[in-house]
Amino acid sequence: MKLKKDIAISDSGFLFNPSSGDSYTANPIATEILKYMQSGFSNEQIIVSIMESYEVERSTIEKDLFDLESMLSNYKLTR
Amino acid sequence: MKKKEKKIYERPLIRPLNASISNKFGRRTEWLPLTHIDGIPVVDLINEFGSPLFVYSEKKIRDNFMMAKRAFETRYPKIQFAWSYKTCYLNAVCNVYHQMGSWAEVVSGFEYEKALQNGVPGDKIIFNGPDKSKHDLLLAMKNNTLIHIDHFDELYLLTELASSSKSKPRVAIRINMDTGVYPQWDRFGFNYENGQAWEAVNKILMNDALDLVGIHTHIGTFMMTPSAYAVATAKMTELAIQIKKKFNHIITYIDMGGGFASKNTLKGSYYAGADAVPDIGEYAEAITSALLNAGFDRNNLPFLYLETGRALVDDTGFLLGTVLANKRLADGRRATILDFGVNTLFTSFWYDHKISPAQEMGHYAEETILYGPLCMNIDVVRDAISLPPLKPGQHVVAQYVGAYNITQSMQFITFRPAVVMIDREGRSHLIRKRESLDYVQKNEILPSHLKKLNW
Numbered sequence: 110m111k112l113k114k115d116i117a118i119s120d121s122g123f124l125f126n127p128s129s130g131d132s133y134t135a136n137p138i139a140t141e142i143l144k145y146m147q148s149g150f151s152n153e154q155i156i157v158s159i160m161e162s163y164e165v166e167r168s169t170i171e172k173d174l175f176d177l178e179s180m181l182s183n184y185k186l187t188r
Numbered sequence: 189m190k191k192k193e194k195k196i197y198e199r200p201l202i203r204p205l206n207a208s209i210s211n212k213f214g215r216r217t218e219w220l221p222l223t224h225i226d227g228i229p230v231v232d233l234i235n236e237f238g239s240p241l242f243v244y245s246e247k248k249i250r251d252n253f254m255m256a257k258r259a260f261e262t263r264y265p266k267i268q269f270a271w272s273y274k275t276c277y278l279n280a281v282c283n284v285y286h287q288m289g290s291w292a293e294v295v296s297g298f299e300y301e302k303a304l305q306n307g308v309p310g311d312k313i314i315f316n317g318p319d320k321s322k323h324d325l326l327l328a329m330k331n332n333t334l335i336h337i338d339h340f341d342e343l344y345l346l347t348e349l350a351s352s353s354k355s356k357p358r359v360a361i362r363i364n365m366d367t368g369v370y371p372q373w374d375r376f377g378f379n380y381e382n383g384q385a386w387e388a389v390n391k392i393l394m395n396d397a398l399d400l401v402g403i404h405t406h407i408g409t410f411m412m413t414p415s416a417y418a419v420a421t422a423k424m425t426e427l428a429i430q431i432k433k434k435f436n437h438i439i440t441y442i443d444m445g446g447g448f449a450s451k452n453t454l455k456g457s458y459y460a461g462a463d464a465v466p467d468i469g470e471y472a473e474a475i476t477s478a479l480l481n482a483g484f485d486r487n488n489l490p491f492l493y494l495e496t497g498r499a500l501v502d503d504t505g506f507l508l509g510t511v512l513a514n515k516r517l518a519d520g521r522r523a524t525i526l527d528f529g530v531n532t533l534f535t536s537f538w539y540d541h542k543i544s545p546a547q548e549m550g551h552y553a554e555e556t557i558l559y560g561p562l563c564m565n566i567d568v569v570r571d572a573i574s575l576p577p578l579k580p581g582q583h584v585v586a587q588y589v590g591a592y593n594i595t596q597s598m599q600f601i602t603f604r605p606a607v608v609m610i611d612r613e614g615r616s617h618l619i620r621k622r623e624s625l626d627y628v629q630k631n632e633i634l635p636s637h638l639k640k641l642n643w
Contacts, residue, residue, distance in 0.1 A: 124202070132205045136552035136577075139200035165197035169579070176516055177200045183520045184204065 110178045112146045113188050126186060133184065138163070139177060198550050199514075199577035219551050219576045222506075222544040222585045226610040230508055230546040230583055233608060238622060239510040239583070240528035242607040244590060248504040249284050250612070256500060257288075259469045263476035266491040270314050272446055273299040275497025275591045276505075280609050280619035282306050285500075293495040297324040304331070314443065314493070316362065316404070318342075318376065325349055329357045336360045336404045336443070338377055343388060350397040360402035360443060361388045365423050367416040373408050380423055389427075393435045400437065402493070403427060406445025410454065410498070414466050414474040417444065421475045425482030428490060443493035444475055450502030452539045452588045460542075461588070468499060498591040505590025507533055507605075508546065511578045512561060522556045524578055529560015529567040532605060533586055534596040536569045543569070546583035549576035562601050594620075599628055 117125045122140040124133040135143060138159070145155045152174060159170050181187050223230055226245050233241060253269070260267045270293035271285035277299060282292070283306055292303035295317030303313050310331020318338045320328070325346055328335050337343050337359055350357050362377030363385045378384040392400045407420045421444060428439040448471050453461040479492060509528040517523050530536055543558065553574045560567040569586075578584065597604055603623035608616050 133202050134205055134552075135202040136198060136200065136550060138198055139202050142200050143202075159197075162195055163197040164194040169197070173199050176514075177202065179516055180202055180520065184202070 110146065110152070110181065111149075111188050112143065112181070113186055116143075116147075116186055118143050118147065124186070126184075129185065131184070133186075142174065142177060198552075199579065201552050201554050201577050203554055218542070218544050218573060219549055219553055220544060221546060221548055222587070223546055223548070225506055225585075227614045228610060228616060230585060233616065234508055234510065234583060236616070237606050237608055237618060239508060240526075240532055240605040241508045242589070242594065242605060242620075243506045243508060243616075244278075244281060244607065244609045244619070245504050245506075246284055246609055246611045249281065249501065250288065252500050252504060253285065253288050253290070256468050256472075256494075256496065259472040260476065260492065260494065263472050264479060264489075264492055266489055268441070268491055268493050270493060270495050272495050272497030273303060274595055276501050276594050277302055278594055278607060278619055279306055280617070281501065281594075295319075297321055297327075300324060300328065300333075311358075314404075314495070316406075316495075322349070325357075326353075329353065329355055332358065334358050334360060334402065336362050336402075337388070338362050340378075340388070343391060347391075347395060347397045356397065356399045358401045359392065359398045360400070360404045360441070361385065361392070362404045362406070363424065363427070365405065365407070365420060367407050367419040367423075369408060369411070369413055369416045373406070376406065377404070380427070385427065389431060393431070393437055400431075401439070402441040402443055402490075403439055404443035404445065404493075406447060406495070408447045410449045411447045412449050412465060414470040417471055418474040418478045420444065421478035422482070425479060425484070429483060438488055439490055441491035441493050442479070443495065446494065446496040446498070448496045448499035450498045450588060450591060452502055452535070452541070455538055455540055457540075461539075501590040502588045503590065505588070505593065507586040507589045507593070509584050509586065511580050511582050511584065513580055514578070517557070522554050523559055524556050524575070525559045525561060526569060526584060527561050528586070528605070529562045529564075529569060531560065531562060531567075531598045531600040531602070533560075533569060533589060533593060534598065535589065535592055539588070540570060540573075541589065542587040543573060543575070544585050544587065545576060545578060546585050549578075552576060564601075599623060603628070 115127050122135040142155055156170050225243050226247060270291040271282055273292060273294045286308055291312040292308045293314045294300045294303050296319055300315055310333045313333045315328050315333050316336045335357055363380050364374045364377045365380035366372050378388045392398050403424055405420055405424055407416055424442050431437055431439055449465040451462045451465060507528060509526045512525040512527055515523045553576050556573055556575045558570040558573060560569050606622040607620035609619045610616050
């Protein structure tokens with residue numbers, strides 16, 4: 110899944126969508142994932158990266174990544 | 189080379205920031221965890237006794253009772269509390285109150301027998317309610333119990349029983365009245381304004397078969413207005429004084445019932461319960477001021493009986509539970525499924541219960557709907573609560589659940605959970621076992637022609 114190109118993400122987890130004017134807040138792990146997405150990581154690469162840094166099982170991050178993507182899509186932050 | 193330590197994982201979460209008009213009634217996010225109850229880790233309680241699990245704090249029960257007792261006894265010299273069995277009739281809970289001097293207030297033959305079995309002397313039981321069988325009344329008469337008459341049919345039956353047994357049971361009449369709050373509770377007892385109460389008094393005192401020792405009212409439930417108690421007390425005292433004038437008969441006690449609000453948050457309330465409900469001292473002030481100002485002879489002040497239940501016990505009970513699963517609803521809302529639902533936490537039908545994580549969590553929260561485990565659409569514990577992202581297997585604690593859950597919870601779809609009491613020394617005691625299939629089926633009888641299955 111790809112984020113819209115013009116979405117601004119701050120290190121503190123503040124997101125701004127200039128095309129709609131809407132802003133969002135993300136927790137630290139979601140911020141990290143969004144930055145991976147902006148860098149063009151595939152889902153598999155994101156999962157591996159998160160598992161390297163966090164104490165988490167693959168099944169959990171898979172489910173949660175799918176959920177996060179559905180929310181990004183719901184908020185119209187994806188292309 | 190030292191292995192890199194991994195960070196604690198928390199579910200990724202994003203939510204929109206709404207720049208709408210600020211809501212001055214906004215509720216706080218429930219990210220503050222409740223990890224221990226009276227010094228015992230929640231996780232240890234669940235590991236030992238299972239999940240879900242009700243936990244009562246004996247210390248809190250005693251502290252609350254002493255606070256209420258002080259609130260009334262510092263304002264009025266003759267006070268007697270009676271523990272409202274229907275609020276929570278676990279024997280261990282009842283006996284904490286009885287050890288502290290509280291009598292028993294019961295509303296059925298079942299509760300009456302329970303109080304007797306708990307060791308409460310018959311003359312220290314107040315028998316209320318519209319359902320007292322002939323058997324119940326005869327037993328209550330034998331035990332010199334205070335019988336609070338609810339309706340004329342009961343008055344006539346009791347008069348008949350008393351006349352034939354040649355005993356003179358001690359009775360009170362229950363009175364309902366307009367105290368300025370809506371809806372008026374007029375279902376129980378005799379009405380004050382339309383003369384029914386006087387009619388009952390006349391019948392009792394003219395007949396002489398019953399000993400009218402008290403008058404009783406219970407003006408409502410979860411009453412947020414202490415001034416309603418002042419109105420009710422003034423009407424009750426007026427009746428007692430007029431009875432003395434008309435019949436030269438002294439009413440020895442006025443029972444003001446219960447109905448004081450707990451710290452719970454009623455559904456639809458703008459404020460959280462803890463910020464909105466009156467302190468017990470405010471109820472005490474309203475009632476005792478009206479009593480002291482009524483004009484009783486100071487040597488013949490009536491006793492004030494109180495049957496408060498909810499306000500004493502609600503915040504002494506906790507329900508520990510476990511997250512079963514998370515899901516995303518079609519409209520994007522987050523849903524978390526817990527292992528307790530409306531079957532166990534019956535009061536979630538009318539309260540927005542305070543539900544806290546039982547472990548340290550991050551401060552990012554998401555609006556969540558909390559479902560119970562039942563395969564039923566009505567099984568909603570909280571329809572909107574701001575909680576940190578909980579994972580399956582993590583624990584939560586529902587607070588202020590001590591009143592009306594043990595007594596009203598349903599054995600529905602699954603078993604009712606165990607109940608534990610933590611004593612004042614911080615030791616946990618199992619006071620009710622989790623139900624089992626044998627327990628639930630004990631009273632079932634399968635007809636012989638249905639025993640054989642032909643697969």
